[in-house]
Amino acid sequence: MKILRLLGIAILLTVAGGGGYYAYTHYLHVETVTTSIARVAPVSEAIYGTGTVEPQRWAKVVPLQRRRLIELCSCEGQNVKAGQVLGRQDDAEERSELQQLEVNSDQLQRDLNRAEQDRGKSDAAQREYEQRWTQFQESKSRIAAQKVRLDSLVLRAPLEGMVLRRDGEVGEIAGPTDVLFWVGPPTPMQVVAEVNEEEINRIAVGQKAYLRSEAFPGLPLRANVAQITPKGDPTRKTFRVYLLLPQDTPLKIGMSVEANIIFREKTQAIVVPAEAVAGDAVQTVNNGKLERLPIRLGVRGSRNVEIIGDVSRGMAVLSPARPDLADGTRVRVERSTARPEPETVEAPDTAAEPAAPLPQTRDSASPPVIAASAPSATATVAPADPDAAVISSAISAHVDSVVSDARRNVAKLGAAR
Numbered sequence: 001m002k003i004l005r006l007l008g009i010a011i012l013l014t015v016a017g018g019g020g021y022y023a024y025t026h027y028l029h030v031e032t033v034t035t036s037i038a039r040v041a042p043v044s045e046a047i048y049g050t051g052t053v054e055p056q057r058w059a060k061v062v063p064l065q066r067r068r069l070i071e072l073c074s075c076e077g078q079n080v081k082a083g084q085v086l087g088r089q090d091d092a093e094e095r096s097e098l099q100q101l102e103v104n105s106d107q108l109q110r111d112l113n114r115a116e117q118d119r120g121k122s123d124a125a126q127r128e129y130e131q132r133w134t135q136f137q138e139s140k141s142r143i144a145a146q147k148v149r150l151d152s153l154v155l156r157a158p159l160e161g162m163v164l165r166r167d168g169e170v171g172e173i174a175g176p177t178d179v180l181f182w183v184g185p186p187t188p189m190q191v192v193a194e195v196n197e198e199e200i201n202r203i204a205v206g207q208k209a210y211l212r213s214e215a216f217p218g219l220p221l222r223a224n225v226a227q228i229t230p231k232g233d234p235t236r237k238t239f240r241v242y243l244l245l246p247q248d249t250p251l252k253i254g255m256s257v258e259a260n261i262i263f264r265e266k267t268q269a270i271v272v273p274a275e276a277v278a279g280d281a282v283q284t285v286n287n288g289k290l291e292r293l294p295i296r297l298g299v300r301g302s303r304n305v306e307i308i309g310d311v312s313r314g315m316a317v318l319s320p321a322r323p324d325l326a327d328g329t330r331v332r333v334e335r336s337t338a339r340p341e342p343e344t345v346e347a348p349d350t351a352a353e354p355a356a357p358l359p360q361t362r363d364s365a366s367p368p369v370i371a372a373s374a375p376s377a378t379a380t381v382a383p384a385d386p387d388a389a390v391i392s393s394a395i396s397a398h399v400d401s402v403v404s405d406a407r408r409n410v411a412k413l414g415a416a417r
Contacts (some may be wrong), residue, residue: 030332035285035341036319037313038272043299044265046210047202049241051193053255056244058184059158063089066175067153076166080157086181087155089174094153098146105139112136161185164253186253191223191243193259197232200239202263204228207241212258218249223249223259264299269306270313275306278321285316290329 067089075086085218112132119129157163164182168174191211195203203225211221221241232239243259245251276282298306311317316333325331 023075026412030288030330031286031290031322031325032334033290033318033322033325033331034320034334035316036273036276038313038315038317039268040268040309040313041271042265042267043177043269043271043301043304043306044262045299046260046262047195047199049193049195049259049261051191051241051243051257052261053189053245053251053253053257054192055161055164055184055186055253056188056190057159058161058164058182060179061086061154061155061158061177061181061183062176063174064152064176064220065089066173067091068173069170071179072155072166072168072170072180073163075163077163079162080160080183082157082160085154086157086163087168088181089155090203090326091150091153094146094150095115098143098150100147101139101143105136105143108132108136109141149341155180157181157183159183164208187247189245189249189251189253190226191245191251191257191259193241193243193261194233194236194238195241195261197237197239200228200232200241203241203261204263209259209261211243211251211260213255215252215253215255219250220248221249225260244268266299266306269298270308270311271304272307272311272317274301274303276317276319277307278323282307282309282311283318283321283325285318285331285333288330288332290318290322290325290327290331292327296332328357 069087070090071088073086080086112129112135115125115129115132119124120126161184164184164186166180166181168180174180191209205225205227207225209223209225211223213219213221223245225241226244227242229240229242241261243261251257272282277295277297280296281294284291284293293310295307295309295311300306300307
């Protein structure tokens with residue numbers, strides 16, 4: 001009899017615990033979620049690349065032979081004419097040989113003059129004249145070739161422009177692998193960027209680009225695609241893209257920049273954080289219950305995405321999304337001060353440009369960015385009813401106690417065996 005009574009009490013407790021758990025999970029338990037506000041913003045999708053600032057026209061001055069430098073101009077930053085002498089290499093040996101050739105040529109010239117006076121006297125005199133003339137012509141050719149060798153030791157400006165940089169010092173030995181001068185017009189300038197081959201098909205001449213330089217943080221920097229190299233680099237799997245800079249750009253030659261080339265943009269779009277999207281839907285809260293809204297993705301960014309569907313400006317969506325919660329789940333949204341933002345959105349780097357925010361570090365395989373990103377906001381609603389919270393706490397404590405007892409019983413049975 002006592003055993004039956006204990007068994008009945010156990011059954012009642014089990015039924016009460018199960019009923020309490022069911023009521024707790026289906027009627028009293030409320031999941032806590034956070035939300036972000038959908039907003040209207042201009043958005044754009046971009047291709048990322050890195051590059052270097054260079055003049056559009058410029059050339060390197062490189063020695064043709066490996067010799068000691070005996071003269072270098074102090075003309076860095078100065079304008080020069082095409083062909084102007086910038087430096088010289090040691091040419092003492094070539095000058096000495098030229099002097100010997102010229103002395104020998106003078107002697108051949110005198111011999112030729114004498115032979116010319118006697119050329120009509122006999123056949124032998126005619127043959128001697130022809131021989132002297134041939135020797136004199138060969139001497140002239142050797143002198144011309146030697147002067148070319150001498151001239152190859154002179155470093156000249158290859159085009160008109162400015163000496164952008166000078167390397168090397170007098171007394172050093174320089175050869176074909178050493179660039180001694182960079183010469184060219186300092187403007188216009190361009191960015192020579194490397195872009196992944198998987199993304200090059202989205203880039204076209206005329207597209208806008210927004211740049212980031214560590215030398216000018218927060219300053220809007222613009223460029224336009226001017227040219228795309230037809231052949232890519234099969235080793236690095238990149239293509240070279242030339243971005244033309246405006247005349248008033250603060251960038252300097254040789255600076256490295258990050259570039260976002262805009263290939264798709266919209267002036268107005270509904271934007272939410274990327275973490276708010278779960279598959280092809282977003283989740284909203286309607287009368288305290290979760291509701292799933294199907295959407296389509298538009299412009300995609302690393303932080304924010306454009307959504308197309310029944311989501312309007314100012315609507316709160318779960319962020320991050322909770323795909324583990326079914327439709328109709330009772331939820332409570334944490335309190336927040338987030339409010340819908342105006343339609344005009346400031347770019348991350350400047351208040352004047354709706355430019356694409358360039359990542360601080362990113363390899364060429366990283367995803368594109370969204371131009372005017374909507375800052376994530378955590379929105380909430382009023383707290384739950386206090387009485388319901390007390391009841392929920394009590395039932396939860398009871399269920400936890402039942403589960404703990406069951407675990408202890410299982411442990412005892414295992415030890416007994």
